[in-house]
Amino acid sequence: MIGYLCSLVILVFAACIAQQFVPVFMSLYEARILILPLVFLCSAVTVNAGPMLLLAFICGFLWDAQHLLGPPGGHPQVYTEPVEMMMFGYSIVLYAAMGFLMQGIQPLFREGKWPVSAALSGVAIFLYLTAEFLLITFVRGDFMVTRGVVMKITLSSLLSMLLSPLVFWVLFKLAALFRHTIRYEGLKTNRRVYTG
């Protein structure tokens, strides 16, 4: 388990580096493939709650370190209503919430139904981006949902979801390498049937 968890932490750092190489699709409403969230979501379904929280903390920390904006600057007499900035660490909460969502379908995943998890990773990214946008809206005010925002969230989720089989393939390889059991095929046949 420890070996597998360490490999997941390394995989998360590798995903963070890989994210730098992924271009933004400017013509598709600036949609992007979110490798780091995807790796986290796929990993979350293969581990228990404790390791998932550790991964959520690392991913959220790295995400905020990369994306958070600094203070707006300028003299307060002139810039009387500066735009509110997000607090460092908010992504950790969002990652943990999405991680728990993925853990909800862990029994299906352990039965070998990984395509359900792959589809849910897309849904989770959609929810993650929506939650992030709503949080920004809540902090800054002026609620507005444009077609551009909806398209950006949807396309980013779909593009990221397409990569999830590849991430699951890597996870299965790592699990085999470290002899960690993430799939119990036995559950398929040993399920109890209650006849009343």
Add this chain to the structure above:
Amino acid sequence: MKPLNLVALLLFVGGLVWALTLSERSVREIQSMYYATISKFQRGGSEVESTARAFLKEVEHSRDLEMRLDAIEQEFGKLRALEPRLRQLEIENNELLAALDFKERTQFKVTAARVIKRQPATWWSSVTIDRGRDADIAPHLPVLASGGLAGKVDLVGPNTSTVILLTDESCQVSVQVAGTAEVGILSGQRGQYGEAPLLRLRYLTKDAQIRPGMKVITTGRGGLFHPNILVGTVEAFEPGAFDGEAFVKPSVDFQNLSIVFVTSKTDQEQKETPE
């Protein structure tokens, strides 16, 4: 709940509280360390992105090239006929510029930088440039581009920096509508993707005499931007109950931003202070 999970949850909450209560300075230090580590990969990523973009562009435009060549040849013929008139206008323009002391007012010490990554963050309108602390870049320095003001420096790494663009709502600029006494705060608008962005100019008087096509320039107030930098042109004006609001088309082409100019620290220090 299993005891191990409870311990994990408590540790997570502890870590979360620590992260959420970090001071601004600590956050900046963490981000600086992060960017120092990741900048090598950002440059690598930039090369991949540039190659991919160049390839796509070439494929996209190869069919149009022949048609364009014909059109250009026709245009060339027309332009040759206009050349003597243009020369005369150029002389007149130089004389007028000298009279306005234009050069004196717009001469900034600048550092040229290449945009190495577009829109690195999901929700902020920003770019990453290939100049950082090593080139004397500092936070909040104004960034210019062909056409006018492009934004300001946000985060500075050893050899890369993040520039928050004018199209982001957090980049506020004190501006004036040229030829009027109207001053206001200009910023980008949230949720503008896949379209030509319009900037929002707020706090104008409700009965301001503002017409589409009027130029918008920086006032220099507020300690962030130099005065008299072109920002854009007014597209529309909407009077409200208490104040007016205008929508401004930026003078910089943000879709094709590739080279920017960061003004120097000394220029920043000499800027006008708030009144």
